[in-house]
Amino acid sequence: MCIFVPDSTAQALRKKMLFSSCLLWKTLIFISLAVLLTDFTETRAFANPSECKSATIDDMNESLEKYSKCFNEMIAKGEKAPINSLVWRLQETLDLLRPVQEKFCKQLPPCPRPLAPRNGGLVCVTIDNAQYCKPMCNKGYDFQFLRRSRLYEVCGNATGFSWTSQLFGGKALAVCNPSEMAVSGAKSAYFPANSTCLHTLAFTETQTEHLNTFLKELGDQGIDSSSRDKEADCIICG
Known part of the structure; x- marks a missing residue:
């Protein structure tokens, strides 16, 4: 698991985010929990490759569930730049997850895959x-x-x-x-x-x-x- 600890250097957090190379779920955890907390930063927020390999989707779900009840409070404290960055990164994450999710649906050949309505x-x-x-x-x-x-x-x-x-x-x-x-x-x-x-x-x-x-x-x-x-x-x- 990536570890987040309090610090006063929020600016350093945003700069280091640009160089994140962690796998998809680690990135999502980091963004969801760290970007919005502008009074937080990390001393070891980016997992090394071995830690990323051992991470699971359950780890991500557990972390997001833990902080989900205080998202509104964190968002209220957020600044324009990190929130815009969060939206962009989460959208990219969703774009990667959707095709994977679609593979769970067995399609009848040769029927084309049906397109679900937005909303x-x-x-x-x-x-x-x-x-x-x-x-x-x-x-x-x-x-x-x-x-x-x-x-x-x-x-x-x-x-x-x-x-x-x-x-x-x-x-x-x-x-x-x-x-x-x-x-x-x-x-x-x-x-x-x-x-x-x-x-x-x-x-x-x-x-x-x-x-x-x-x-x-x-x-x-x-x-x-x-x-x-x-x-x-x-x-x-x-």
Whole structure:
């Protein structure tokens, strides 16, 4: 684990950040905890290669969870330059993590990988050589088009291995626009008010709940899921 200890030289911290070469999760821990604390600096904040090799994602999650309750207070103390640097570095980190996360979803060939709506996601299952994906929006967003009776999109042999969609010229299966009301989709097509797509992905229980809901809805429409490929069950966030 990288070690952070108090010091008064916040300027030194920001300069040394530019030369960080630690692996992805070490960088994320350092940025999340150190950049915002402008009255903190490090004597050994950058792990050596052997320490980085022994680091795990669990280490990162543990550190972020520990400090998550005081993020608002730390941000309030932050200055313009380090906060802008934090946003940039975290965005680069997310850009690296998303492709890795997508690999956890088994894709049905030759169907193209579906593109989840921003501010929402897709719940996907594969049954009898066809992939079904249910678009969902986060709280505070609604679908661009009315789709109460259009619960899902499908790609498979019957569709020529192309995705059915109301959209044209892109791979997105739906669009979630800012909205105070959620009226365009079915009741189950919205993530709960206390959750988001990304929050759902973080917990196995909530993933299973959304997948089971979708499977029941497919069953209500006469689609037998007994032969589904369970390894292809997936939730994709936009």
